[in-house]
Amino acid sequence: MRLRGWAAPSATVVSEGKRRSDDDDKKKSSTKRRDDKSPGPRERQKPKPSPSKSPRPQPSRSATPSSQPSATRSATPSPTPAPGTTGPTPTRSSTPTPRPTRPSPSSDDDGEEREYDSQADFASHQMQQDAPETHFLETPQLSVDLDLSSRDLRFPDGAKFKMWVFHQDSSGRGFPGPTLRPTEKGIFHARVEPSMGPHSIHWHGMEPDPRNDGVGHTSFEIDDHYTYQWQPEPGRTHDPNYGAAGTYFYHCHVNTPLHAQMGLLGPLIIDPIELPGFPVAPGNRRAFADGPEYDIATESLIMPFSIDPRWHKMGHAAGLSGEDVGLNRFEPTHFYITGGLLAQRRETGEEVWAPTQLPINVSGHGKAPSLMRFLDGNYLPNKITFVNPDGTPARIAELVSHDGRPYRHTATPGAPAIPTSMHPDPSAHLFTHTLSMGSAERYDLLLHPPTAGTYTLRIEWRDWITGHKLAHRELPLLASCVLKGPGNQTYTRLGPQLG
Amino acid sequence: MSSENTPAITPSSVSDTDSALHPVEPGINRSTLLKFGAATAWGTAVAMGAAVSPVSAAGVPRAHGRFTASAVPLPGVLDLYINEGYTKMVDDSLVYQRGFGDRPTALRDARPSLRVVPKIFTREGQVVESRTYPLGAAIPPNGTPAPAGADPANPGQFFIRRNHWASFFPQRTIIVESGATVRLRVFNGLAGTHQLTVAQAAHGRSDLSTGPIAPGGQALLEFDAPYAGTYIYYDPTNAPVQRALGLFGTILVMDPDDPWRVAPNQMAFERQWLWMTHAIDTTWARIEAAGGTVNPLTDPAVPRYFMLNDRSGYEALGHSPNRELNRLAHEESLISGYPRQVDIRNFGEDLALGTLRGGQAVRMVNPGIASHQMHFHGNHLWTVRRNNVEWPREFGHVDADGHVVLQQWEDVIELPPMDRKDCIIPLKRPPDATDKVWYNRTEDWKYPMHCHAEMSQTAAGGMYPGGLVAHWELKSQVNGG
Structure with missing residues (x-):
């Protein structure tokens, strides 16, 4: 009974997937994009009669793809960049009156005021625009081009899955997408030209204006191209209200359950500006502007990811027209630890970035500690545990940041908000051997193994309904005091690998 | 925290049509309902009794102690009625749900009271x-x-x-x-035994509960x-x-x-x-x-x-x-x-x-x-x-x-x-x-x-x-x- 509705739509869906697989070749073809643009190839057919007795929702009128309305907002605001003149008039009681609930019919503000006939109508009309304009474009400090490809990628256990991946011209076609690493205060541009029909990029945790936030129903999906622009807020010394440095990720926000599982995501790390009084030793970086230093050579990104093979046979717009494609059922059978040393990442070829082991620095031997940036990259809760070489819980992880914001002491108004990781009182530091989190959360951890040896990072996946353990994977952490680089022979004295 | 009947309640037995009309399939889409003249989403359920095919639901046990009228209210007491009914989902299908409502309603009620x-x-x-x-x-x-x-x-x-x-x-x-002081009087209008528990609301973060309430029964829960x-x-x-x-x-x-x-x-x-x-x-x-x-x-x-x-x-x-x-x-x-x-x-x-x-x-x-x-x-x-x-x-x-x-x-x-x-x-x-x-x-x-x-x-x-x-x-x- 629970499989009802899946089999029927999948047939059309698979063929579409095939059609899309050679996206790279179509890249510069203008006709291609027309074709790929909705409503054409998105599955707009009426939902097929269900074999089951249970009546299914009919998306009524929406099943007819209307070519109407991407309410294209005028992309020319009055370009008066002077702050002083454009802010609210600071006169007497310039209390703004709330906007009317019902706008004038001419309003095309973000699509907000548009009403939809049905959920299927709403789902299949997500404000696609060909080439929306970037407002107030500035000169970027970092600029990247991103496109998409479909590839059959081999995972560490040998299984192969069709993946959709973000890539740059210069990079390979691997998973996850290229690591993007802007610095606070610098203008960041990402020109996105999706070859495979409408997509978008949401910079998860970064907080720009809605046009640059990358969500269809609050701005637009990109048919042809768009240049996202934002500027990571710089940190200020001991101020808990400012600063973007930390760990993020980016992902497509179109039909998100499917597109993110298909692989359309990548690491995004914001590096801090350098503040007076917080110099950085050679070979080190700070986790955030007034935060602790870490060793660049052993900085890692670790992302649990799991795959439900059934999902990897669907097409771009599966489910949007109201057909039941079972995207409420995520039943992964393959569980992976992806990521690795950031400094060692090769973004070439068609490979899945995954570690087999990870070097980390032993605490207090002249090197700054290793920083692990942990991201729950799948849809399930993860519980992680650090284990000593003798199998006991290892309280070696110090949490310094969460979701791109440092942990700080904030008890006293107006007083400096000291980061827990910089506090002179050791009991302020957030040490742990275990950490629980759910989808899309990030934690930055400094690792402080007291002695050399092979520690273990154990990652468990939990069911999102029952909480029952579904799987676990282990990653050996090779702690050494004389680490110089990858493949260093000194690893061999550290004992047998686990897992 | 007692379960007892009170004269204030008028229990009634379930009519034959009531049980006969019980829908087996929870999915009834809105376009069907619109044929029966319900214009707005709030009004869709009005037509439900007519839209639901009287399939072979006879024999499904319903509560015999169903309340057809609200109890006489007591000052300072909130009456909650455990009801069942069909609610409209975002795709306009109707799904069977239960809930603590404000007044007793029957299964096929056009606007079942499932939430206060x-x-x-x-x-x-x-x-x-x-x-x-x-x-x-x-x-x-x-x-x-x-x-x-x-x-x-x-x-x-x-x-x-x-x-x-x-x-x-x-x-x-x-x-x-x-x-x-919270005083809840809970009426169970369903066929099965139910109860109302307030999680972690007692001293020591333990639960407060009416205990099981039999079909047709009621219970009072009072706490600070x-x-x-x-x-x-x-x-x-x-x-x-x-x-x-x-x-x-x-x-x-x-x-x-x-x-x-x-x-x-x-x-x-x-x-x-x-x-x-x-x-x-x-x-x-x-x-x-x-x-x-x-x-x-x-x-x-x-x-x-x-x-x-x-x-x-x-x-x-x-x-x-x-x-x-x-x-x-x-x-x-x-x-x-x-x-x-x-x-x-x-x-x-x-x-x-x-x-x-x-x-x-x-x-x-x-x-x-x-x-x-x-x-x-x-x-x-x-x-x-x-x-x-x-x-x-x-x-x-x-x-x-x-x-x-x-x-x-x-x-x-x-x-x-x-x-x-x-x-x-x-x-x-x-x-x-x-x-x-x-x-x-x-x-x-x-x-x-x-x-x-x-x-x-x-x-x-x-x-x-x-x-x-x-x-x-x-x-x-x-x-x-």
């Missing part, structure tokens, strides 16, 4: 029906509190009124003022207001099945002397929002509707609809053709306000007389069965408490489960089943927008909130974004700026 209209137990011993609290406070138009005026030092930002605006609350809310915060009331029978079928709600305890704070001496706020999440498994609903009993181990839940305050998808976002529904979404769920300068070291600062440098409180409550990950675009939230336990602002720790206990910024709020989190959304200038874009803002900025356990973003297996979603909106002044 918000009630307030006052310290003076009254039960008052009101969608807003504090009583007598100014009602925010369309849910949006208007500011006190422009903040001259911070272009594009505003001063916020302190202790001024009322908040709207969703159905299922019972507000209890500190010092009040617990510590300020959110408490889930629900039916623990065959957990989590009865809860998943809709037998839940939230008790919110507020200090009437200081009702603009999350808790005494805690964060002040401009207004607050109560969000209840719920995931609906139609297979479970079908089994129980047919008189069966779900075994959650052998028939694990696969939810198909995901609700925020009993709405999902375009209805939760206020984009539906039903203006009344959209208005309720704006008043109760869709956070909105004017941007303000805040310092999270002090969310209560009196910047000028009668103003506040604070945000709005978001109280997230998950009586549902899925583990949710509430992701806010546009602003990080500042989490202040979990399950009514204040998090410290210094010298935090990581608890045995691996959760950080320290007030912190988060863009994803973890909300497992039965958990409650109190957070502040600062409604600040989105920090990573460029100056030029911010200073030339001419329109409201709208940001999504959604659960990042992405299965919850679907309805009926697809139709993204059709599930547990909301917006929050940074209003702009009307005339330019």
Whole structure:
């Protein structure tokens, strides 16, 4: 009974997937994009009669793809960049009156005021625009081009899955997408030209204006191209209200359950500006502007990811027209630890970035500690545990940041908000051997193994309904005091690998 | 806490037609219903009795003690009726649900009473029906509190009124003022045994409960207001099945002397929002509707609809053709306000007389069965408490489960089943927008909130974004700026 509705739509869906697989070749073809643009190839057919007795929702009128309305907002605001003149008039009681609930019919503000006939109508009309304009474009400090490809990628256990991946011209076609690493205060541009029909990029945790936030129903999906622009807020010394440095990720926000599982995501790390009084030793970086230093050579990104093979046979717009494609059922059978040393990442070829082991620095031997940036990259809760070489819980992880914001002491108004990781009182530091989190959360951890040896990072996946353990994977952490680089022979004295 | 019949109730046996009309299939789409002349979403269920085919449902046992009339009300007592009925999902299908309602209704009732209209137990011993609290406070138009005026030092930002605006609350809310006594009289109009439990509301964080209430029976539960915060009331029978079928709600305890704070001496706020999440498994609903009993181990839940305050998808976002529904979404769920300068070291600062440098409180409550990950675009939230336990602002720790206990910024709020989190959304200038874009803002900025356990973003297996979603909106002044 629970499989009802899946089999029927999948047939059309698979063929579409095939059609899309050679996206790279179509890249510069203008006709291609027309074709790929909705409503054409998105599955707009009426939902097929269900074999089951249970009546299914009919998306009524929406099943007819209307070519109407991407309410294209005028992309020319009055370009008066002077702050002083454009802010609210600071006169007497310039209390703004709330906007009317019902706008004038001419309003095309973000699509907000548009009403939809049905959920299927709403789902299949997500404000696609060909080439929306970037407002107030500035000169970027970092600029990247991103496109998409479909590839059959081999995972560490040998299984192969069709993946959709973000890539740059210069990079390979691997998973996850290229690591993007802007610095606070610098203008960041990402020109996105999706070859495979409408997509978008949401910079998860970064907080720009809605046009640059990358969500269809609050701005637009990109048919042809768009240049996202934002500027990571710089940190200020001991101020808990400012600063973007930390760990993020980016992902497509179109039909998100499917597109993110298909692989359309990548690491995004914001590096801090350098503040007076917080110099950085050679070979080190700070986790955030007034935060602790870490060793660049052993900085890692670790992302649990799991795959439900059934999902990897669907097409771009599966489910949007109201057909039941079972995207409420995520039943992964393959569980992976992806990521690795950031400094060692090769973004070439068609490979899945995954570690087999990870070097980390032993605490207090002249090197700054290793920083692990942990991201729950799948849809399930993860519980992680650090284990000593003798199998006991290892309280070696110090949490310094969460979701791109440092942990700080904030008890006293107006007083400096000291980061827990910089506090002179050791009991302020957030040490742990275990950490629980759910989808899309990030934690930055400094690792402080007291002695050399092979520690273990154990990652468990939990069911999102029952909480029952579904799987676990282990990653050996090779702690050494004389680490110089990858493949260093000194690893061999550290004992047998686990897992 | 006794179960007994009272003369005030008029029990009636179920008529033949009543049981004969019991629908086996929960899915009845709206277009079918429209043929029967129901024009609005609220009115669709009117036609249900006629639309439902009288299939072979005879023999399904219904309650023989069903109440056909409300009991004579008692002063200071809130009557809750355990009812069943069909509710419309976002794809217009009808799904069998149960709930604690305001009045007795029958299964095929066009508008089954499955959730109470918000009630307030006052310290003076009254039960008052009101969608807003504090009583007598100014009602925010369309849910949006208007500011006190422009903040001259911070272009594009505003001063916020302190202790001024009322908040709207969703159905299922019972507000209890500190010092009040809660008296609930619960009537079980269903065929099975049910009960009402208030989780962690007794001393020592133990549960309070009516105990089992037989079909046709009733029970009285009386207790003093617990510590300020959110408490889930629900039916623990065959957990989590009865809860998943809709037998839940939230008790919110507020200090009437200081009702603009999350808790005494805690964060002040401009207004607050109560969000209840719920995931609906139609297979479970079908089994129980047919008189069966779900075994959650052998028939694990696969939810198909995901609700925020009993709405999902375009209805939760206020984009539906039903203006009344959209208005309720704006008043109760869709956070909105004017941007303000805040310092999270002090969310209560009196910047000028009668103003506040604070945000709005978001109280997230998950009586549902899925583990949710509430992701806010546009602003990080500042989490202040979990399950009514204040998090410290210094010298935090990581608890045995691996959760950080320290007030912190988060863009994803973890909300497992039965958990409650109190957070502040600062409604600040989105920090990573460029100056030029911010200073030339001419329109409201709208940001999504959604659960990042992405299965919850679907309805009926697809139709993204059709599930547990909301917006929050940074209003702009009307005339330019």
